[in-house]
Amino acid sequence: MPKYKNIIDPHVHLRGKEYSQYPFLQLGFRDAIAVGIAAVGEQPNPNPSLTNVDAVKARLEESKPYRGKIFHWIHIGMTNDLQQNEASLKAVMSGIYGLRSDKTFNTHSTGNMGITDHEKRKAIMFLKGEINYTGVSIFHPEDETLFTGDYDPQDPKSHSIKQNERSETSSIEETVRNAIDGRFKGILYFAHVSSPDSICYINSMRNKVPFEMVIEETWHHMLLNADQDYPLHGNRVKMNPPLRNKSSQERVLEHVLRGDVDVIGSDHAGHPVSLKDLLETGKIPPSGIPALPFWPKGIELLRDYGISKGLLDNLIFNNSNRIFNLDLEPKEVEILYNPDLWTAYGWNPFSRIDGSH
Numbered sequence: 436m437p438k439y440k441n442i443i444d445p446h447v448h449l450r451g452k453e454y455s456q457y458p459f460l461q462l463g464f465r466d467a468i469a470v471g472i473a474a475v476g477e478q479p480n481p482n483p484s485l486t487n488v489d490a491v492k493a494r495l496e497e498s499k500p501y502r503g504k505i506f507h508w509i510h511i512g513m514t515n516d517l518q519q520n521e522a523s524l525k526a527v528m529s530g531i532y533g534l535r536s537d538k539t540f541n542t543h544s545t546g547n548m549g550i551t552d553h554e555k556r557k558a559i560m561f562l563k564g565e566i567n568y569t570g571v572s573i574f575h576p577e578d579e580t581l582f583t584g585d586y587d588p589q590d591p592k593s594h595s596i597k598q599n600e601r602s603e604t605s606s607i608e609e610t611v612r613n614a615i616d617g618r619f620k621g622i623l624y625f626a627h628v629s630s631p632d633s634i635c636y637i638n639s640m641r642n643k644v645p646f647e648m649v650i651e652e653t654w655h656h657m658l659l660n661a662d663q664d665y666p667l668h669g670n671r672v673k674m675n676p677p678l679r680n681k682s683s684q685e686r687v688l689e690h691v692l693r694g695d696v697d698v699i700g701s702d703h704a705g706h707p708v709s710l711k712d713l714l715e716t717g718k719i720p721p722s723g724i725p726a727l728p729f730w731p732k733g734i735e736l737l738r739d740y741g742i743s744k745g746l747l748d749n750l751i752f753n754n755s756n757r758i759f760n761l762d763l764e765p766k767e768v769e770i771l772y773n774p775d776l777w778t779a780y781g782w783n784p785f786s787r788i789d790g791s792h
């Protein structure tokens with residue numbers, strides 16, 4: 436049976452009252468336990484959103500019955516209210532409720548938490564500089580002013596054309612600029628980097644900025660693509676940022692294998708599959724895919740591609756352990772990929788590459 440380091444998954448969405456009929460929180464921890472995860476970092480966009488310490492405290496109470504020995508921490512959400520943000524950032528620095536990180540959505544995604552005014556994004560970064568914030572600042576980088584064309588649910592690929600690669604790289608450039616100008620002193624962390632150009636840009640800037648930068652990569656952006664997976668899954672594989680074309684996806688995978696990115700996060704995000712299927716509901720399908728069950732298969736594939744043990748350990752455990760100051764004990768887990776875990780979600784986004792399609 437394959438062995439690997441116990442995993443830290445810094446990027447999961449576990450849902451709240453928006454899907455009160457569905458046990459996504461419970462399922463998330465079921466899967467995390469099943470694949471050998473030691474810690475999960477939850478994003479702040481369930482309903483109610485996790486944008487103040489009381490909401491964070493309540494959320495941790497909620498996960499208690501399900502999380503077993505898994506360390507559950509929350510990236511507290513930034514809002515358009517600077518005073519509230521200041522309180523949240525100070526809470527992160529105090530370490531209360533296990534806080535160690537904040538999250539800014541540079542555009543709207545699930546939960547509509549986008550800080551869409553660039554002056555506001557700048558003001559939040561300057562606030563971080565002024566209060567000498569030292570936490571991890573996570574960004575969802577997409578600049579909606581650069582989106583091209585409209586999303587047409589009848590043509591799933593139009594989502595990838597609209598939310599184009601340049602809109603991501605440009606949003607990263609703006610964030611880096613704000614962090615330099617605002618004298619940011621924390622760790623600048625870019626979630627789910629989907630474009631090879633974004634990876635190249637961040638790497639070209641690492642030695643030119645006075646703070647650490649982190650590139651998070653997802654399984655789907657390194658292994659799935661718009662050319663092959665929309666034809667199989669349609670809008671079910673709609674996510675933000677979207678799948679890229681095959682050549683970009685292959686370049687992302689090359690960067691991962693070369694050690695150009697820092698951590699893997701699953702961006703696990705369950706939705707009722709009926710909402711994903713436009714023709715059944717007549718609505719705009721939501722963005723996000725379930726991904727936690729994929730961890731053992733993803734690790735196996737990276738090994739097949741020849742990744743070194745040291746690099747793999749860094750991507751799935753060591754780097755997140757240090758960046759988020761988790762201080763978790765590394766250990767080996769021995770786990771077989773279990774495709775039956777997908778059944779609870781009604782589909783398997785990785786069916787093309789795990790051999791089940």
Ligand SMILES: [Zn+2]
Nearest residue numbers: 446448478702
């Ligand atoms: Zn996400």
